[in-house]
Amino acid sequence: MISIRNVCKSFGRVQAVRDVSLEIHQGEFFSLLGASGSGKTTLLRMIAGFEPVTSGHIVIDGQRSEDMPPHLRPVNMVFQNYAIFPHLNVRDNIAYGLRRLGIARPRQAAMVDEMLDLIALPSYGDRRANQLSGGQMQRVALARALILKPKVLLLDEPLGALDKQLRDQMQLELRSLQQKLGITFVLVTHDQEEALTLSDRVAVMAEGRVVQVDTPAGLYDTPRNRLVAGFVGNMNFFDGTVRRTGAEALLDVEGLGRMPLNDPVGAFRDGDPAVVALRPEGFTLHPSPPAAAFGVVQGRLQARQYLGGRQLLHIAIEGRTASVTVLRQIARGAEAEQMAEGSPIWLTWPQDALVVLEKE
Amino acid sequence: MAVGGAFGRMNRGLAIYAVAFVAVLYLPILLIPLFSFNAGVYVKFPLEGVTLRWYADLAGRETLHHAFFNSLQVGLVVAIMSTVLAVPAAKAIARYRLPGKRAIVGFIMLPLVVPGLIFGVALLTLLNRFGATMSLATVGIGHVVLCLPFAIATLLPRFEGIDRSMEEASADLGENAWWTFWRITVPTILPGILASLLLTFTISFDEFILAFFLSGTEATLPMYIWSQLRFPQDFPSLLALATLILVFSFVMVFASLRIAGFGRTARREGAI
Numbered sequence: 317m318i319s320i321r322n323v324c325k326s327f328g329r330v331q332a333v334r335d336v337s338l339e340i341h342q343g344e345f346f347s348l349l350g351a352s353g354s355g356k357t358t359l360l361r362m363i364a365g366f367e368p369v370t371s372g373h374i375v376i377d378g379q380r381s382e383d384m385p386p387h388l389r390p391v392n393m394v395f396q397n398y399a400i401f402p403h404l405n406v407r408d409n410i411a412y413g414l415r416r417l418g419i420a421r422p423r424q425a426a427m428v429d430e431m432l433d434l435i436a437l438p439s440y441g442d443r444r445a446n447q448l449s450g451g452q453m454q455r456v457a458l459a460r461a462l463i464l465k466p467k468v469l470l471l472d473e474p475l476g477a478l479d480k481q482l483r484d485q486m487q488l489e490l491r492s493l494q495q496k497l498g499i500t501f502v503l504v505t506h507d508q509e510e511a512l513t514l515s516d517r518v519a520v521m522a523e524g525r526v527v528q529v530d531t532p533a534g535l536y537d538t539p540r541n542r543l544v545a546g547f548v549g550n551m552n553f554f555d556g557t558v559r560r561t562g563a564e565a566l567l568d569v570e571g572l573g574r575m576p577l578n579d580p581v582g583a584f585r586d587g588d589p590a591v592v593a594l595r596p597e598g599f600t601l602h603p604s605p606p607a608a609a610f611g612v613v614q615g616r617l618q619a620r621q622y623l624g625g626r627q628l629l630h631i632a633i634e635g636r637t638a639s640v641t642v643l644r645q646i647a648r649g650a651e652a653e654q655m656a657e658g659s660p661i662w663l664t665w666p667q668d669a670l671v672v673l674e675k676e
Numbered sequence: 677m678a679v680g681g682a683f684g685r686m687n688r689g690l691a692i693y694a695v696a697f698v699a700v701l702y703l704p705i706l707l708i709p710l711f712s713f714n715a716g717v718y719v720k721f722p723l724e725g726v727t728l729r730w731y732a733d734l735a736g737r738e739t740l741h742h743a744f745f746n747s748l749q750v751g752l753v754v755a756i757m758s759t760v761l762a763v764p765a766a767k768a769i770a771r772y773r774l775p776g777k778r779a780i781v782g783f784i785m786l787p788l789v790v791p792g793l794i795f796g797v798a799l800l801t802l803l804n805r806f807g808a809t810m811s812l813a814t815v816g817i818g819h820v821v822l823c824l825p826f827a828i829a830t831l832l833p834r835f836e837g838i839d840r841s842m843e844e845a846s847a848d849l850g851e852n853a854w855w856t857f858w859r860i861t862v863p864t865i866l867p868g869i870l871a872s873l874l875l876t877f878t879i880s881f882d883e884f885i886l887a888f889f890l891s892g893t894e895a896t897l898p899m900y901i902w903s904q905l906r907f908p909q910d911f912p913s914l915l916a917l918a919t920l921i922l923v924f925s926f927v928m929v930f931a932s933l934r935i936a937g938f939g940r941t942a943r944r945e946g947a948i
Contacts, residue, residue, distance in 0.1 A: 366844055386847040399845035403863040412859075413849035460849065 317342045317500045318363060318468060323372030323382075325358050325524075332358040334524040335372075340468075340502060345494050347503045347511040349547070350521035357472060359521070360504045364393050364470050377467050392461035393470040397477070398453040400445040406432075406456055407441040413464045431459040434493075451482045458493070468500045475510060487513055508548050512536070520544050536595075540674050545593045550628075552594045552640050560586035567592065567672065571636030572613055575670075583675050591673040596628065596643035598669030602662040603655060609664035615640065617661050631661060708922065712915035717908070719915075730916035740917070743900035747881050750812055750896060754819040755877035759869060761820070762827035767861075769828070770835035785825045795822070796889035803890065810892030818886040823876035830875055830936060834868035867935045874932035878925050897921070 318340040325333040333355040340346045348356040361367040363374060365386030374382045377390055392413075401409050410428045419427070432438045435455035440448070448456065454474055461469055474490075475483045491514050494501045505511050511518045512532040519529045520543070528540045539545035542553060556569035558577060565577040565584065569592050577584065584590060606612060615633040627646055630639040642663065655661060707719075712731070716724035734740060768774065769781055787795065799818050800810075808814055838861065846856040862869075884898035891899060901917065904910050 364844075364848060366847075385852070386844070387850050387852050391848075393845070393848045395841050395845055397839070397841055399839065399841040401842060401845070401860065412846070413851075415859075416850045416855075460845075464849065 317344070317377060318502070319373075319375040320359070320363075321373040321375070323359070323362060323374060324370045325355070325362060325367060326370045331524055333362070336521075336524075336526050338519055338526060338529065340500060343498045343500055345491070345501045345503070345514055345516045347505055347515040347518045348521055349505055349508060349511040349518050351506055353523075354521040355524040356504045356506075356521045360393075360470055360472055360502065363468075363502065364391055365389050390467040391470055392464055392466040392468075393472065394454070394457045394461055394474045396472045396474070398450075398457040400448070400453050400456055400460075402445045404445075405441065406437070406443050406445075406448070409445070409456055410459045410463055412460060417464075427463055431463050434462070435459045450477050451486065454478065454486065462493075462497065462499070466499065468502060469494075471501060471503045473504055473506070475505075475507075483510075490514060512548065520547060538671055539593065542591060542593075542673060545671070545673065550596050550641060550643075552596065554592045554594070554636070556590045556592050558584040558586060558588045558590050560584070571633045571640075572611060575611060577672060579672075588675065590675070593671045593673055594640075594665060594669055596641045599640070599642045599663045599665050601629070601642060601644055602664065603659075604662070606662050606664050610667045611670070612662060612664045614660060614662050617655050617657050617659055619657065631663065633663070705922065708915055709919040712912065712919045714912065717912060719911070730912040733913045734917055734920075737913075739895070740897075740900055743895045743897045746812055746894055747897040750816050750819060750887075751877045751881040753816050754823055754880040755873045757816070758820045758823035758827045758876045759831075759872045762824055762831050762872060763865075763869070765824075766828050766831035766835045770832060770838075784828060787822055788825050792883075792885035796886045799886065800889045810890055812891065812894050812896075814890040814892070815887045815894075815896065818890045819880040819883060822883065822886060823879050826879060827872040827876050830872040830932070831865060831868045833936075834865040838864050871932040871936035874928045874935070878928040878932075882921065882925055 318338070320336055320338040320340075323333060323336045324331070336355070336359060348359060350356045358367060362369050362382075363376070365381070365384060365388075369382045372382070373380060379390075381389055401412065404412070407425075407428050410431050411424050414424050414427065428441070429438075432441055435458060437452060437455055440452065440456075445453065445456075454477075457474075471490075475486050478486060487510060490501075503511070503514060512535070515532060517529060517531055518535055520527045520535065522543055528535060528544045530538075535544060535548050539548065539551075545551045545553070554569045554572055556567045558579075559566040559568055559574075565579050567575050567577040567590060569575065572592070577590075600606075600609075605614075613633050615631040617629060618632045618639050619630040621628040621630075625646060627644045629642045629644055631642055632639050640663070710723075711719050713726050713728070714723045715727040715729070765784065769777065774780060796818070799814075799821070803810070803814050803817070842860050842864070843856050846860045847853075851859060882898060883896075884902065887896045887899055888902070895903065897917075901914055904914055
């Protein structure tokens, strides 16, 4: 649906977007995730047509679009501040884009009614922008864009201005709306939880580049580097060194010991540093020495943090200065067998819980 | 009592000053309507009785009516032209990062401080050089130059208040630059446009020096007043005329300020 090919954008001497290539598919909920200044908003604005590309191509629905003015592109946008026209009421805001299409008045009114129903604000047609709450403005902005039946809907941090509770609700509504309409959504957000909850696929951006494009599960389970791993959820990082003897490769990891390294393409050479990542929930805890497992290490319980139905345990292990965080579900009635702080504890992990990050 | 403290006394001093200030400013002006109702011919106390004779007298003066319609005509054309010219100028100043913007804005505002006499002579010389005959049209040209900085100054804050994303949203919804201007920009700056029209009309309507240099044989209203000052027995009628112009100008300027100010508060309420 959208094909971004080697797009670069410079503002004077600042390179905002550096050689980004992406394929966004028809009917997909796609997110651009990154911290502020990562180039995600600039990329979205280039898709909408508000910023010209410095170099590269943007193909929307099979059409070369990088030189097309915004009013001719088959995309519509929900702005971060919603940009509801203050001199028009809700109905006229929603109907704004219909003038150009030459649709008869009664048909327009029917379409607006349909949209007001869709956004669950049927009796709000005569209100002005300044009589709407943030969440209502957001819905009006959505309706105003969706009434034009765009091929792609662009959303620039649409939930950023809402409070937490409303944000959660709007997340659900956005997702179900997208599934109902089957329109391609491209969302820009700095909120990793939002990106993971809503999206079919996420592009993580940093310093103007796309670091990794993957499904939420893919990003979580096999982050490509420290940035993605740290950005999406909690992560334990371990420094290691590669030991290569012929075809066989081993990894010496601080605190965890020696383990086989799966490196079919031979990216690492003997003596290369490597970083191993393990999620807090990737470990299993044992109060006594466990039976055989892929990896096992003994530690000492340092501190615990309660997170409602779960506990985050901080465990010190030998050969590593930072503690390891381990997430544990608390079973009903399990308080009795709570481990005391300072007591010895064994950690085990399966092979697939462990991710060797790409060489940097 | 708190009111009796140092601040209370200072406020009283300020109040006296304010009253004196307003009195000095407006007493001479208030004398004009006062004597316009005076039955006697001479401007002196005591008043000799109340009359509307001078106002009635205005109704019968053909040359006055002619001058009034001249001023009306010039004022309307000048108001529309200077406002229309000021819209793109104000937009450019507010929107684009022009090199040497400060210098350009200063240059545009220059007619505000150039003495009318010098300005009038300069325009007269220039128009003569081009072979133009002095007429109401040349008065109009002079007034447009004079009014342009006022129009720009009135419109500029409105343009600066436009949220860029509103125009982007319009483009995103399929409207090109022209329609975006009509459907988004114009409604947003409308109070500024109205205020500019009222203000520039009033300036042109009251202006004397440029009209004196550039009008040729056609007189505007202020020129008519000037020409009648020679006749002492007509002076009370001029006071009556001046009173009417005064009321009219006050209403126009007040309305223009109200419109400009009102739009601004309405926008602030609209902003989140």
